[in-house]
Amino acid sequence: MTTTTAPTPPVVSERPEFRLIRAVARKEISEAVKSKWFWLWALAFAGLAAILASSALPGSQVAGFGSFGRTAASLVALAQIIIPLMGLTLGAYSLAGQKESGALRFLLSHPISRTEAFWGTYLGLAAALFATVIGGFGLAGIITASQGGGADALSFVRIAILSWLLAISMLGVGMLISTFTKSGSAAIGVAVFAWLGLAFLGDLGVMGTAVATNMPVSALFLSAVLNPVEAFRLAALTAFSGSLDVLGPAGQYAVDTFADSLDWMLFVVVSAWVALPAAAAWWRFSHGGDV
Amino acid sequence: MITIEGLTKRYGKTAVVRDFDLDIEQGESVALWGPNGAGKTTVVRCILGLVNYEGSITVQGLDARSRGKAVRAGMGYVPQELSFYDDMRVVDLLDYSASLRGIGQERVDEVTETVGLQPHVEKRVRELSGGLKQRLGIASALLPDPPILLLDEPTSNLDAKARDAAIGILEDLRAAGRTLIVTSHHIEEVGMLVDRVVAMEEGKITVECSPSDLAEELGLRAWMHLILSNGSAAKALQVLQGKGFEAKMNSRGVLVEVSAQGKGEAVGALHEAGVDIKDLEVWR
Secondary structure, three states: OOOOOOOOOOOOOOOOOHHHHHHHHHHHHHHHHHOHHHHHHHHHHHHHHHHHHHHHOOOOOEOOEOHHHHHHHHHHHHHHHHHHHHHHHHHHHHHHHHHHHOHHHHHHOOOOOHHHHHHHHHHHHHHHHHHHHHHHHHHHHHHHHHOOOOOOHHHHHHHHHHHHHHHHHHHHHHHHHHHHOOOHHHHHHHHHHHHHHHHHHHHHHHHHHHHHHOOOHHHHHHHHHOOHHHHHHHHHHHHHHOOOHHHOHHHHHHHHHHHHHHHHHHHHHHHHHHHHHHHHHHHHHHOOOOO | OEEEEEEEEEEOOEEEEEEEEEEEOOOOEEEEEOOOOOOHHHHHHHHHOOOOOEEEEEEOOEEOOOOHHHHHHOEEEEOOOOOOOOOOEHHHHHHHHHHHHOOOHHHHHHHHHHOOOHHHOOOEHHHOOHHHHHHHHHHHHHOOOOOEEEEEOOOOOOOHHHHHHHHHHHHHHHHOOOEEEEEEOOHHHHHHHOOEEEEEEOOEEEEEEOHHHHHHHHOOEEEEEEEEOOOOHHHHHHHHHHOOOEEEEEOOEEEEEEEOOOHHHHHHHHHHOOOOEEEEEEEO
16 A cells, blocks of 8 residues: 555535536536437437428428528427427436436545535536537538528527527426436436426417416416426527517517517526526435435 | 444434444444444445434544535545446546546556556446456545545455455555445454444444454354374364364364354464464365
């Protein structure tokens, strides 16, 4: 052995240290890059985005959208289905999977706090999702631009950023699920149910309730916005079409009520969906729970 | 160095550790021994702050609950089995562990050399045998050159050769002045590593004593088969029986009954009497 006397331990601050958050984030990115699931998602999203971009361009004005608008509308439809599933499953498996395998115990046996471990994991996965989403939109953007449909690049970028915000909002929800479950498979199961609820059933529920109860238009709009996937869709539609007229009375109500601040209001709603579940997951993870 | 007072850990309504008190001095080596479910691993997890608990744990004067990071900075933890990060290369896992401790590459190289992992650093964790995984766990724990090492069942899941190698490394660490806390349910394996055994059952301490006293108390005895040079069996039998050992002749030598820690005494007695031992084996 190298020493003959027991050394004094280093002085360590209990405050969160960015170097530790960065170390965990780096490891998460490196693990994601090596994960077949990550590549499956990335390639599926990029492939579908490329197909949509290629097939949307040849026609011109259809359903009120130009060629760029049709590409963007298709990508929004794709994003609102695939991206929540990506974020939810990735987030749900993160902590629960590590807990199940013993990796979390190993990590937390180091001089690192739960806060640092949580935010490192979150930021690493958020970066991996950024690469996936921007990769898919980037590919679609290149195809659109090469075929002469790149007139509104700024709107395209705004939708890509909104898609990433949707991804990390779902990541936060997934990680919140992860703090309640002990095994990775159970967490994934709950995440898939949450995805069904948010991507499909929530929308159908709002529509059904609206029809059955003659819900006022204002209530219809607000209940739609409470669903992060729907809030994303509305924000994305506003980003490239400038209005929500295509949504009928609820859209008209939103435009009339919020006017120019509509896109900001929707952005704030999506951002709140990013912040609140992640904060709740962090609070649960850092305030107890045995690993 | 480590003081545990009134430690109680409950899962739901079940207390898996109850009113557990323990003082461990610097440089002392202690085994938490007991059957599966006795609560020994839970005690280690409480010290590391991995689980919530009632009572207090102080390590090097620091409260383990409120100064968790500082406490863990002075400890290395070897899990029972590295069954995660399977796709990581050995060197990447050690680099990751080092980055969490603010330790440089030089120390990673030094530790891989110390535990004999250098030829395997490019391998993925999944490609390592149980013994090499155990060395990897020890290497990670040694990175900060910690004064305290917590080892959870360090010899379980290992074959005889890997177990001997792991025990050799741990003996060196003990000799270097490290404070060791070892959990085990095989006292005969870790007995040689520790000064004190804390026997646990259903979450409570039942006995605290030396490994040899515990072995005696448990009646851990074995038959040692001594292969001797021609014509010395009768003399060996006389010497051993004279020293109070239960001994008898067999076709190839002498059988002597010994305690778990008493093999050296029998061999020493024969050596002093000039009896040449060609070989020996232990039958449990």
